[in-house]
Amino acid sequence: MSEHVNLTRTAAFEKRLKRRYAAERIFRRAGLAAILFSIAVLLFLLVTMTANGIGGFKRVTLSVPIDFTEVGLALPQGMEGQGMAIRSLESQGLEEVVSFYAGQAMGEDAAAQLSADAWRVAADHIVEDPSILRRRVELDLPASEDLSAAYAGDGQAALQPLARRLAEQGFLSDSFDPGFLSRSDATDSQAVGIWGALKGSILTMLVTLALAFPIGVLAALYLEEYAPRNRWTDLIEVSINNLAAVPSIIFGLLGLAVFLGAFPYLRSAPIIGGMTLALMTMPVIVISGRNAIKAVPPSIRDGALAIGASPVQVVFHHVLPLALPGILTGTIIGMARALGETAPLLMIGMRAFVATPPDGFTAPATVLPVQIFLWSDEIDRGFVERTSAAIIVLLLFLLVMNGLAIYLRNRFEKTW
Amino acid sequence: MVTDLPSNAEPKMRARDVSVFYGDKKAVDSVSIDIQTEYVTAFIGPSGCGKSTFLRAFNRMNDTIGSARVEGCIELDGEDIYKSGMDVVQLRARVGMVFQKPNPFPKSIYENVAYGPRIHGFAEGKADLDAVVERSLRRAGLWDEVKDRLTDSGTALSGGQQQRLCIARAIAVEPEVILMDEPASALDPIATAKIEELIDELRGRYAIIIVTHSMQQAARVSQRTAFFHLGHLVEYGETSQIFTMPREERTKDYITGRYG
Numbered sequence: 001m002s003e004h005v006n007l008t009r010t011a012a013f014e015k016r017l018k019r020r021y022a023a024e025r026i027f028r029r030a031g032l033a034a035i036l037f038s039i040a041v042l043l044f045l046l047v048t049m050t051a052n053g054i055g056g057f058k059r060v061t062l063s064v065p066i067d068f069t070e071v072g073l074a075l076p077q078g079m080e081g082q083g084m085a086i087r088s089l090e091s092q093g094l095e096e097v098v099s100f101y102a103g104q105a106m107g108e109d110a111a112a113q114l115s116a117d118a119w120r121v122a123a124d125h126i127v128e129d130p131s132i133l134r135r136r137v138e139l140d141l142p143a144s145e146d147l148s149a150a151y152a153g154d155g156q157a158a159l160q161p162l163a164r165r166l167a168e169q170g171f172l173s174d175s176f177d178p179g180f181l182s183r184s185d186a187t188d189s190q191a192v193g194i195w196g197a198l199k200g201s202i203l204t205m206l207v208t209l210a211l212a213f214p215i216g217v218l219a220a221l222y223l224e225e226y227a228p229r230n231r232w233t234d235l236i237e238v239s240i241n242n243l244a245a246v247p248s249i250i251f252g253l254l255g256l257a258v259f260l261g262a263f264p265y266l267r268s269a270p271i272i273g274g275m276t277l278a279l280m281t282m283p284v285i286v287i288s289g290r291n292a293i294k295a296v297p298p299s300i301r302d303g304a305l306a307i308g309a310s311p312v313q314v315v316f317h318h319v320l321p322l323a324l325p326g327i328l329t330g331t332i333i334g335m336a337r338a339l340g341e342t343a344p345l346l347m348i349g350m351r352a353f354v355a356t357p358p359d360g361f362t363a364p365a366t367v368l369p370v371q372i373f374l375w376s377d378e379i380d381r382g383f384v385e386r387t388s389a390a391i392i393v394l395l396l397f398l399l400v401m402n403g404l405a406i407y408l409r410n411r412f413e414k415t416w
Numbered sequence: 417m418v419t420d421l422p423s424n425a426e427p428k429m430r431a432r433d434v435s436v437f438y439g440d441k442k443a444v445d446s447v448s449i450d451i452q453t454e455y456v457t458a459f460i461g462p463s464g465c466g467k468s469t470f471l472r473a474f475n476r477m478n479d480t481i482g483s484a485r486v487e488g489c490i491e492l493d494g495e496d497i498y499k500s501g502m503d504v505v506q507l508r509a510r511v512g513m514v515f516q517k518p519n520p521f522p523k524s525i526y527e528n529v530a531y532g533p534r535i536h537g538f539a540e541g542k543a544d545l546d547a548v549v550e551r552s553l554r555r556a557g558l559w560d561e562v563k564d565r566l567t568d569s570g571t572a573l574s575g576g577q578q579q580r581l582c583i584a585r586a587i588a589v590e591p592e593v594i595l596m597d598e599p600a601s602a603l604d605p606i607a608t609a610k611i612e613e614l615i616d617e618l619r620g621r622y623a624i625i626i627v628t629h630s631m632q633q634a635a636r637v638s639q640r641t642a643f644f645h646l647g648h649l650v651e652y653g654e655t656s657q658i659f660t661m662p663r664e665e666r667t668k669d670y671i672t673g674r675y676g
Binding site: 228229297299300301302303304305306307308309310313317318322 | 475477480482505506507508509512513515517519520521522531532535536582585586588589
């Protein structure tokens with residue numbers, strides 16, 4: 001009688017078992033290390049970005065006491081529009097008034113270090129609240145770039161004593177600058193704002209979404225639900241996959257040649273930028289959309305068909321709602337990529353210096369990443385912080401977009 | 417082989433020389449059969465014998481499979497359902513289907529049942545639709561279990577309840593024929609017993625064709641049984657006759673457990 005050997009109770013088996021556990025431990029630790037590394041890199045990025053960028057949201061200002069009762073400036077009655085009022089104040093000599101009071105309070109050398117735009121800020125205050133023309137007020141007006149640099153401890157050595165004196169006297173300070181979120185590009189780093197680029201980005205993204213989402217989803221639905229499987233659809237599938245991998249600068253050239261060729265007067269316009277980015281985003285939506293549609297169980301289709309739903313009803317009542325979370329995820333990935341895209345927009349002229357926020361889809365505009373690119377190229381020291389601040393705005397915008405996508409995905413998520 | 421059984425009524429559905437191909441492969445080989453309204457008809461046979469494929473030919477569900485092709489003719493009330501110009505949507509409203517794996521829509525129980533009547537415009541207003549839903553769920557024997565949670569998801573029910581929900585969904589559009597493709601094969605014995613009871617209650621109101629692996633089930637619920645083997649209809653007759661004195665050797669071998 002041969003002895004029965006139990007294979008799972010030998011020493012060799014236990015050794016193999018130990019090796020298997022060891023392999024699993026190593027794999028788990030490697031994965032954990034990868035995650036920790038990613039988190040560390042992300043934290044480093046966020047911390048340095050915030051540390052550098054927080055200064056970009058501040059502005060160095062000189063506090064100038066102005067007694068408007070002595071001056072006799074008047075806001076013209078019945079004049080519509082801010083521009084007219086400001087022009088009227090300019091012709092009444094507001095700039096000289098500001099400069100005079102600054103000199104009186106802080107000395108001529110300090111008055112010379114007011115930003116060239118200081119009187120405009122004063123004018124904005126007046127337009128906002130005309131009653132200050134009948135009062136004595138203290139206005140926080142932006143300091144010049146040189147004085148701001150001196151206040152921060154660098155820039156011209158000659159200005160540093162002045163900056164120290166003014167700071168001690170309480171005239172010079174830095175404060176949170178809400179204007180950074182409402183102004184547009186400028187040559188002076190103290191006068192720039194991000195709103196123009198942010199609005200440009202929003203308008204461009206709207207055009208991209210409006211074009212790429214419906215076209216991408218319809219293309220995905222057609223290819224998955226209706227198109228016959230033959231050589232032509234194979235060719236289309238390969239083309240779409242290739243399109244998703246084409247470098248973005250090529251799309252920029254395409255936009256330049258096709259869209260700007262057709263509409264030469266829309267250079268730098270969000271609509272052209274949006275159309276160009278839509279070309280780039282659409283294949284991403286088609287690919288993710290097709291995967292999401294493929295993942296809808298065929299039993300749901302069968303169930304709907306078997307009670308007499310027409311193919312269109314099957315698609316719109318059952319397939320699309322179930323595929324929507326996946327489609328949205330793909331869409332947001334495509335949109336996030338489009339939002340961060342610079343190269344194709346440079347090709348169609350969205351790198352222009354645009355000092356006013358775009359007032360429509362056809363007005364000249366720039367977008368956040370291009371603005372960051374432009375500011376990072378500036379020589380002036382003040383733009384370093386502004387660039388970091390702009391990056392923070394871009395990342396926050398991205399965060400809001402992703403948050404919205406996750407919210408929508410969870411809302412439409414269904415289990416089967 | 418044409419099998420005509422004596423019946424006092426015109427057949428509800430009539431298949432003549434029906435062959436179904438998947439590409440070049442012939443899955444069903446010129447089968448002819450009559451389906452009567454007053455009976456439950458069971459299709460039995462070993463796996464891969466073509467019985468499910470043949471069943472799906474009765475409401476043209478094979479159309480959804482690109483490589484499938486049907487030859488021959490199937491008539492519903494004397495009208496060829498494969499003729500050109502046949503409205504498939506209308507056909508499927510008249511010939512409902514219940515699948516092997518319960519497939520409720522990931523919507524509420526109410527919506528699952530209301531979906532069919534709604535897309536076909538059978539119900540006028542909310543009250544009417546409520547009545548249709550209640551009637552269908554009652555007929556499917558599910559009403560008492562779900563009447564307090566009609567807004568819960570249909571997928572949250574147990575397997576047997578899901579299958580009865582699918583049956584309620586099918587009968588909500590008042591079909592004339594119900595095709596059941598192994599409706600109880602994914603269920604436990606208790607849920608299976610409930611489905612079988614339900615089939616028995618639905619008999620007479622609808623012509624029912626049920627495909628099943630279980631010979632006991634065929635014997636319990638059906639009045640007519642058709643035995644398929646390798647794409648052929650081997651024998652079709654009264655269920656009692658098929659199970660007690662089959663005419664064909666192959667039928668006898670199968671029901672006595674010799675193969676399959």
